[in-house]
Amino acid sequence: MKNTALSQKHISIGAKMVPFAGFNMPVQYEGINAEHQTVRTGVGVFDVSHMGEFILKGEKALDLIQKVTSNDASKLIDGKVQYSCLPNTTGGIVDDLLVYRIDEKTYMLVVNASNIEKDWNWISQYNTFGVDMKDISERTSLLAIQGPKSAEALQSLTDIDLASMEYYTFKKGTFAGIDNVLVSATGYTGAGGFEIYFDQQHSETIWEAIFKAGEHLDIKPIGLAARDTLRLEMGFCLYGNDINDSTSPIEAGLGWVTKFSKDFVNKEALEIQKKNGVERKLIGFEMIDRGIPRHDYPVVDAAGKVIGIVTSGTQSPSLQKAIGMGYVSANQSSEGNEIYISIRNNPVKARIVKMPFYKG
Numbered sequence: 001m002k003n004t005a006l007s008q009k010h011i012s013i014g015a016k017m018v019p020f021a022g023f024n025m026p027v028q029y030e031g032i033n034a035e036h037q038t039v040r041t042g043v044g045v046f047d048v049s050h051m052g053e054f055i056l057k058g059e060k061a062l063d064l065i066q067k068v069t070s071n072d073a074s075k076l077i078d079g080k081v082q083y084s085c086l087p088n089t090t091g092g093i094v095d096d097l098l099v100y101r102i103d104e105k106t107y108m109l110v111v112n113a114s115n116i117e118k119d120w121n122w123i124s125q126y127n128t129f130g131v132d133m134k135d136i137s138e139r140t141s142l143l144a145i146q147g148p149k150s151a152e153a154l155q156s157l158t159d160i161d162l163a164s165m166e167y168y169t170f171k172k173g174t175f176a177g178i179d180n181v182l183v184s185a186t187g188y189t190g191a192g193g194f195e196i197y198f199d200q201q202h203s204e205t206i207w208e209a210i211f212k213a214g215e216h217l218d219i220k221p222i223g224l225a226a227r228d229t230l231r232l233e234m235g236f237c238l239y240g241n242d243i244n245d246s247t248s249p250i251e252a253g254l255g256w257v258t259k260f261s262k263d264f265v266n267k268e269a270l271e272i273q274k275k276n277g278v279e280r281k282l283i284g285f286e287m288i289d290r291g292i293p294r295h296d297y298p299v300v301d302a303a304g305k306v307i308g309i310v311t312s313g314t315q316s317p318s319l320q321k322a323i324g325m326g327y328v329s330a331n332q333s334s335e336g337n338e339i340y341i342s343i344r345n346n347p348v349k350a351r352i353v354k355m356p357f358y359k360g
Contacts, residue, residue, distance in 0.1 A: 052119065069264065080169055082099045085254060087267075138200075145195075145210060158181075170184035176210070190231075235325065279330055285341075299328050312325045336351065
């Protein structure tokens with residue numbers, strides 16, 4: 001089990017720790033609902049240093065990224081971030097990721113913790129362009145400061161004007177007295193905020209500075225459990241649940257990051273799917289009757305026939321109702337359609353709704 005540079009810090013402040021993607025991670029501190037509400041209404045801090053970071057550098061760095069990712073990275077300018085995915089050759093997704101353009105010849109890819117080695121190997125096999133690739137995951141710490149009060153909490157620590165930063169942009173600068181910190185207006189909560197990348201040797205210094213600077217706003221540490229409820233309320237996909245090696249970007253509603261104006265891995269097959277339609281689609285649903293949907297619960301129709309499967313589900317702390325995501329037959333995927341979630345062989349009524357669930 002790997003630790004982040006802050007694992008001992010989490011233990012010392014009373015976090016409940018769990019294994020996650022091979023790391024010893026804090027799942028909660030004071031409780032999921034309280035932590036969730038802290039992020040929705042105030043400001044909270046996640047240690048997400050388990051995520052992977054690759055630097056791709058060279059004349060042909062963009063060519064390699066264009067080949068392996070589905071989105072069009074040529075649209076990026078310096079200081080911009082793009083959400084994308086790595087299609088595999090069989091119609092599925094190797095991983096979803098963020099692409100950062102540092103400059104014309106330098107990019108950073110941020111990948112899921114469980115897929116670091118897999119993604120590295122996947123991208124490497126397509127590197128016929130002589131691109132210099134560096135895996136900086138081990139030495140990079142990442143904190144996500146999320147919530148509507150994030151900019152206010154952090155502004156005293158940096159001369160970067162945080163409030164004026166647009167969503168999916170980033171800047172490098174001094175933060176908490178540390179040089180070369182990358183501050184990114186991104187996150188996985190839908191509550192606004194920042195993700196801060198820095199050399200792991202500065203982890204404790206930056207952690208302490210953030211909590212001191214945000215003390216007057218009641219800043220709190222937040223665990224992975226609330227991260228999951230927050231992202232699910234926004235309808236954000238979680239790799240390993242809602243998307244994986246056998247789900248296509250078209251099925252998963254990721255057509256918006258699948259750009260056929262360029263050549264990329266498995267483009268032809270995905271283009272056919274886009275044109276002809278798919279047999280199943282990822283949908284969001286809310287429970288009408290009592291019951292909490294969970295990963296892998298069957299979805300059935302009124303006659304009890306299995307029409308799909310739940311990929312994520314929870315009791316939404318913001319909405320006070322049970323919500324979920326899952327794949328269902330395309331002909332059953334219309335908004336407003338009533339479906340049933342089989343909870344311990346008992347069909348419980350639900351309704352397909354438009355995502356995000358939480359409108360804020």
